[in-house]
Amino acid sequence: MALDDYRRKRNFAVTPEPAGGSAAVPGASFVVQKHAASRLHYDLRLEMDGVLWSWAVPKGPSLDPAEKRLAVHVEDHPLEYRDFEGIIPKGEYGGGTMLVWDRGTWHPVGDPWKGYRKGHLEFELDGERLRGRWHLVRTFDRRAGEDPKTWLWMKVDDEAAVPGSGDAVLREHPGSVLTGRTLEEIAGAPKAAPQAPPPPREPIPGARPAHFPARIAPQLATTAVAPPDGDTWIHELRLDGVRLLASARDGEIRLRTRDGEDWTGHLAPVAAAVARLPVQTAWLDGVVTVLQPNGATSLQALQDALAEGRPQDLVYFAFDLLYLDGDDLRGAALLHRKQTLATLLRARPQPALRLSDHVQGAGVAFYNQACRLPIRGIVSKRGDLPYRSGRSRGWVTVECAPSPVEPGEGG
Ligand code: MN
Numbered sequence: 001m002a003l004d005d006y007r008r009k010r011n012f013a014v015t016p017e018p019a020g021g022s023a024a025v026p027g028a029s030f031v032v033q034k035h036a037a038s039r040l041h042y043d044l045r046l047e048m049d050g051v052l053w054s055w056a057v058p059k060g061p062s063l064d065p066a067e068k069r070l071a072v073h074v075e076d077h078p079l080e081y082r083d084f085e086g087i088i089p090k091g092e093y094g095g096g097t098m099l100v101w102d103r104g105t106w107h108p109v110g111d112p113w114k115g116y117r118k119g120h121l122e123f124e125l126d127g128e129r130l131r132g133r134w135h136l137v138r139t140f141d142r143r144a145g146e147d148p149k150t151w152l153w154m155k156v157d158d159e160a161a162v163p164g165s166g167d168a169v170l171r172e173h174p175g176s177v178l179t180g181r182t183l184e185e186i187a188g189a190p191k192a193a194p195q196a197p198p199p200p201r202e203p204i205p206g207a208r209p210a211h212f213p214a215r216i217a218p219q220l221a222t223t224a225v226a227p228p229d230g231d232t233w234i235h236e237l238r239l240d241g242v243r244l245l246a247s248a249r250d251g252e253i254r255l256r257t258r259d260g261e262d263w264t265g266h267l268a269p270v271a272a273a274v275a276r277l278p279v280q281t282a283w284l285d286g287v288v289t290v291l292q293p294n295g296a297t298s299l300q301a302l303q304d305a306l307a308e309g310r311p312q313d314l315v316y317f318a319f320d321l322l323y324l325d326g327d328d329l330r331g332a333a334l335l336h337r338k339q340t341l342a343t344l345l346r347a348r349p350q351p352a353l354r355l356s357d358h359v360q361g362a363g364v365a366f367y368n369q370a371c372r373l374p375i376r377g378i379v380s381k382r383g384d385l386p387y388r389s390g391r392s393r394g395w396v397t398v399e400c401a402p403s404p405v406e407p408g409e410g411g
Pocket of ligand 1: 035037041042043056094
């Protein structure tokens with residue numbers, strides 16, 4: 001079958017690459033992986049009928065239509081290879097570090113099987129770094145004794161082309177589209193700036209040893225008309241953005257919305273910031289947004305930043321820590337969870353990952369102060385309660401009153 005060559009070359013007891021064989025998912029995806037094997041190269045993979053057609057591209061893709069890049073046709077890879085980012089052990093086939101350089105969907109022009117057999121594929125790419133129309137053309141001349149695995153990959157001169165750009169797209173985007181990490185960071189090479197060792201941790205009351213949760217459903221707030229009073233309540237600003245649960249497991253970062261949608265690929269700077277936390281395993285809860293010059297957070301600005309490809313403007317405000325290095329913290333009191341979170345974030349200050357701070361008690365005073373800021377409201381939470389998935393009265397939101405209309409205004 002199609003993956004026999006792929007499996008024959010690998011020892012799956014040694015390499016972390018997937019063995020393949022799970023059911024095909026609908027949709028035709030593509031991925032370009034950057035692979036520091038014995039020589040640095042890029043691998044283009046196009047999903048077709050449950051496998052990934054694959055080419056090794058020594059010089060990588062170019063947005064310049066004048067550049068024709070050699071693409072060596074290699075064995076089909078299993079679909080799960082799309083997400084593979086990590087280290088293939090030395091001495092194994094393709095040993096070295098690999099990152100996901102681009103991913104998205106591909107759309108063949110005409111019958112792809114016919115083109116594949118004939119040796120000329122024309123297709124559109126809808127990725128994060130590669131877009132528009134492309135050609136893959138087999139070039140060998142049998143009579144000249146050329147290798148039938150030799151193809152050329154080139155950009156069609158369309159709106160997505162950048163004539164004269166050479167290798168610019170490769171230089172401008174050296175890192176992973178999934179996590180923002182470079183090959184060096186994945187390989188665990190020492191970083192340019194040495195980091196202080198993480199501070200020793202206090203034991204957290206209510207934490208208990210547990211397996212890393214595969215999924216966590218978020219705790220949701222109910223609405224209230226007035227801020228609750230008393231010192232058992234803490235109060236945070238209500239952030240206008242998208243709720244996001246972040247998980248880190250041995251360097252593998254996942255950012256998921258409250259519906260479980262995977263946004264890791266859209267939020268590379270946030271994923272990179274989470275990856276730099278001094279943790280082995282963790283789950284964080286928070287909101288991703290864009291901070292406006294006036295200090296406001298804005299869902300609209302977040303949507304604009306994503307649509308216009310400016311992920312560097314994003315900020316993830318973390319307000320809860322649910323799991324840390326083998327301990328489930330959901331049974332701990334919120335104040336203890338936030339204290340540990342604050343210590344973690346202070347150990348690695350980063351613009352894309354910040355603490356959503358709070359005040360304790362004095363809810364009415366906080367509300368009156370906060371609502372003078374350009375915000376929609378506040379979130380009040382019981383500081384003494386565990387984290388509970390779903391909607392509960394332990395968290396309440398209080399909207400700021402709409403600003404009064406001045407008499408005589410409008411008309
Ligand atoms: Mn490769």
